[in-house]
Amino acid sequence: MPATASPARRGLAIFTWLAVAILGAAAVGGIAISRGESINSLWFIVAAVCVYAIAYRFYSHFVAAKVLLLDGSRATPAERLEDGRDYVPTNRWIVFGHHFAAIAGPGPLIGPTLAAQFGYLPGTLWILVGGVLGGCVQDFVILFCSLRRNGRSLGQMARDELGPVGGLAALLGVMTIMIILIAVLGLVVVNAMKHSPWGTFTVAMTIPIALFMGLYLRAIRPGRVLEATAIGIVLLLAAVAAGGVVDQLPALRGWFDYDGRVLALAVIAYGFTAAVLPVWLLLAPRDYLSTFMKVGTILALAVAIVLLRPEIRMPALTQFVDGTGPIFAGAVFPFVFITIACGAISGFHALISSGTTPKLLANEADARMIGYGGMMMESFTAVMAMIAACVLEPGVFFAINSPAGVVGQGAAEAVATISSWGYPVTVAQMEALAAEMGEATLFARTGGAPSLAVGMANIFSSLSGGGLLALWYHFAIMFEALFILTTLDAGTRVARFMLQELLGRVYAPLGRVSWYPGVIFASALVVLGWGWFLYQGVVDPLGGINSLWPLFGISNQMLAAIALCVATSVIVKSGRARYAWVTAAPLAWLVVVTSSAALAKIFSAAPRIGFLAHAADLEARLAAGTLAAEVAAQVPRLVFNDYLNTALTVLFLVITWVLVLDTARVCRRHLRGLPTPPFTEEPYMATALGGR
Amino acid sequence: MRRLLAALGDYLRWLNGDCAYERWVAHLRRHHPQAPVPSRAAFYRDELERRWSGVRRCC
Numbered sequence: 001m002p003a004t005a006s007p008a009r010r011g012l013a014i015f016t017w018l019a020v021a022i023l024g025a026a027a028v029g030g031i032a033i034s035r036g037e038s039i040n041s042l043w044f045i046v047a048a049v050c051v052y053a054i055a056y057r058f059y060s061h062f063v064a065a066k067v068l069l070l071d072g073s074r075a076t077p078a079e080r081l082e083d084g085r086d087y088v089p090t091n092r093w094i095v096f097g098h099h100f101a102a103i104a105g106p107g108p109l110i111g112p113t114l115a116a117q118f119g120y121l122p123g124t125l126w127i128l129v130g131g132v133l134g135g136c137v138q139d140f141v142i143l144f145c146s147l148r149r150n151g152r153s154l155g156q157m158a159r160d161e162l163g164p165v166g167g168l169a170a171l172l173g174v175m176t177i178m179i180i181l182i183a184v185l186g187l188v189v190v191n192a193m194k195h196s197p198w199g200t201f202t203v204a205m206t207i208p209i210a211l212f213m214g215l216y217l218r219a220i221r222p223g224r225v226l227e228a229t230a231i232g233i234v235l236l237l238a239a240v241a242a243g244g245v246v247d248q249l250p251a252l253r254g255w256f257d258y259d260g261r262v263l264a265l266a267v268i269a270y271g272f273t274a275a276v277l278p279v280w281l282l283l284a285p286r287d288y289l290s291t292f293m294k295v296g297t298i299l300a301l302a303v304a305i306v307l308l309r310p311e312i313r314m315p316a317l318t319q320f321v322d323g324t325g326p327i328f329a330g331a332v333f334p335f336v337f338i339t340i341a342c343g344a345i346s347g348f349h350a351l352i353s354s355g356t357t358p359k360l361l362a363n364e365a366d367a368r369m370i371g372y373g374g375m376m377m378e379s380f381t382a383v384m385a386m387i388a389a390c391v392l393e394p395g396v397f398f399a400i401n402s403p404a405g406v407v408g409q410g411a412a413e414a415v416a417t418i419s420s421w422g423y424p425v426t427v428a429q430m431e432a433l434a435a436e437m438g439e440a441t442l443f444a445r446t447g448g449a450p451s452l453a454v455g456m457a458n459i460f461s462s463l464s465g466g467g468l469l470a471l472w473y474h475f476a477i478m479f480e481a482l483f484i485l486t487t488l489d490a491g492t493r494v495a496r497f498m499l500q501e502l503l504g505r506v507y508a509p510l511g512r513v514s515w516y517p518g519v520i521f522a523s524a525l526v527v528l529g530w531g532w533f534l535y536q537g538v539v540d541p542l543g544g545i546n547s548l549w550p551l552f553g554i555s556n557q558m559l560a561a562i563a564l565c566v567a568t569s570v571i572v573k574s575g576r577a578r579y580a581w582v583t584a585a586p587l588a589w590l591v592v593v594t595s596s597a598a599l600a601k602i603f604s605a606a607p608r609i610g611f612l613a614h615a616a617d618l619e620a621r622l623a624a625g626t627l628a629a630e631v632a633a634q635v636p637r638l639v640f641n642d643y644l645n646t647a648l649t650v651l652f653l654v655i656t657w658v659l660v661l662d663t664a665r666v667c668r669r670h671l672r673g674l675p676t677p678p679f680t681e682e683p684y685m686a687t688a689l690g691g692r
Numbered sequence: 693m694r695r696l697l698a699a700l701g702d703y704l705r706w707l708n709g710d711c712a713y714e715r716w717v718a719h720l721r722r723h724h725p726q727a728p729v730p731s732r733a734a735f736y737r738d739e740l741e742r743r744w745s746g747v748r749r750c751c
Binding site for chain 1: 703720723736
């Protein structure tokens with residue numbers, strides 16, 4: 001509030017914020033202590049909105065005014081370096097839209113869905129608290145650092161502020177996270193399409209639609225993006241409806257009915273093709289479509305939840321907080337904190353906050369709304385995903401999400417296991433649900449996408465009068481697959497550039513991004529990298545999510561730790577070490593969480609948690625001859641995979657600790673007045689665009 | 693209502709890069725009046741290649 005506010009307005013403001021605080025506290029308290037009877041999802045919305053409002057008004061203001069000294073009179077890179085293309089001073093609402101569309105992907109939808117196995121409470125609290133004290137701060141501070149450094153990337157800032165060790169660790173970290181991210185997202189799509197002709201047809205149709213848009217934008221109406229997107233969306237909706245027809249025709253049905261292995265190979269082949277095709281043909285048009293669908297659907301879901309206020313059926317806590325959960329193994333600490341990365345704190349955002357966004361901001365003061373506010377929106381998306389997962393009957397939720405290796409192969413066996421946990425579900429109920437959704441079965445459809453789609457279909461369908469469940473279900477599957485495949489294309493491409501940069505140091509021509517053999521070679525290596533993990537995930541008897549999602553969470557939180565290291569060293573070097581806790585506290589928490597999770601994944605004695613224990617268990621059972629012949633044949637590969645996963649986890653741990661110790665060293669030297677890599681902030685220049 | 697729709701349309705055009713070409717031409721006219729102005733098709737082609745050479749999307 002301005003300093004000149006009259007006492008009356010000041011009083012009103014204090015009263016309003018007090019009311020928001022009390023309402024928020026009541027809602028959070030209500031969620032936390034509610035036991036037994038079901039609770040309405042409106043409480044989640046109220047709690048989230050109040051927490052965000054207070055955090056934005058007070059905490060982000062504190063960070064802006066005291067820690068970063070955000071200065072609205074200072075010229076931004078967009079103004080100083082304006083080139084009409086990358087550096088363009090842009091209206092803040094447009095930057096906000098850009099930034100949100102770039103940071104929000106499938107992560108905040110899938111993570112909370114998986115974490116719902118602990119009950120709604122741990123995940124929801126982590127999304128809210130981790131969001132406002134961790135993720136929002138990270139995005140905001142990194143955006144600020146990049147703004148003051150001509151829009152430099154996280155890797156460059158790590159090298160400048162911490163030295164070459166930090167820089168190399170950051171580059172390696174980003175490349176490995178990309179490989180794991182693509183593998184796990186590919187697995188989600190494969191599981192959503194498995195034996196689902198309708199889903200497979202719709203997802204497959206997104207490819208010719210994107211190709212058509214690419215050609216349209218290139219040859220028919222160059223650069224008319226809005227037009228092409230509108231046509232693409234109409235075609236996409238038509239494809240969802242047509243999928244229903246295909247599903248009914250026995251002659252066509254067989255063409256789109258595949259098991260996981262075939263689909264995994266198809267996704268791998270697609271990934272390679274997309275990476276070597278020119279961007280205008282496939283990647284760019286797919287991205288136009290997916291951005292539109294993503295933002296539109298998230299907004300529609302928010303409106304639908306507020307209008308319908310569905311009841312939450314999941315209990316606050318389940319018995320699986322002890323680590324025996326069927327979806328992924330591991331106790332609530334530390335696993336809820338790595339399962340929900342996007343939505344609470346996601347290191348990946350630091351790449352966006354230090355990429356396109358800082359080159360667009362017209363005023364430095366807007367960094368608060370874009371960085372902090374943008375992440376609040378994503379956090380809210382995660383809350384909605386949590387709601388969508390928890391409105392399902394818990395028995396149904398577990399039947400969809402539990403792999404057959406845990407609950408048993410047959411339907412009867414699965415419902416018996418799940419009902420014995422205290423979440424009653426029947427075969428008839430699951431069959432009726434599958435028929436309603438236009439699927440052959442909904443048992444063991446792991447990965448989070450099908451259960452999220454069932455939740456969304458229920459919500460959207462009640463809005464449209466209760467019908468069309470199958471259509472909404474496949475709309476939701478298409479929506480998820482669309483932007484997962486965009487991430488897959490774009491991620492493969494970025495990983496390829498990074499690999500080419502590394503390979504170029506060994507043999508110069510491999511580094512040239514336009515030399516075709518180099519492009520093919522590097523793309524093939526990247527695709528083989530994630531393709532290996534994807535295929536192993538598909539054939540894994542425990543369901544690949546159990547091993548891959550924690551690896552993804554650990555790597556994403558590791559990247560967040562890298563970003564917070566850079567942020568902390570910048571704050572210390574700017575002479576405001578007394579406020580370093582703003583980034584150092586979330587950093588410390590992340591280091592504790594990632595290290596405990598990584599150590600558990602390596603050393604835990606439980607075969608479903610520890611990679612080494614799993615390998616030992618398999619070998620012991622092979623030696624004892626208690627394995628079925630087809631599993632016995634796979635043992636060498638499964639064991640190799642356990643060792644590979646162990647090695648990756650060790651790599652993540654080492655990178656995190658190298659960065660943290662390096663940051664501590666640089667900060668300590670700075671505080672003692674010893675030489676450190678120089679503080680690289682650009683000098684002040686007054687804005688001519690009318691500062692605030 | 694019509695003004696609201698027009699504003700929404702402009703917002704979307706900015707957001708997805710529909711008006712990147714107009715912006716670039718305006719920039720050229722203002723800062724480099726002598727420079728040749730590329731065609732819409734040529735601009736779209738280079739622009740995509742350039743824009744997709746970094747991290748643009750998150751998980």
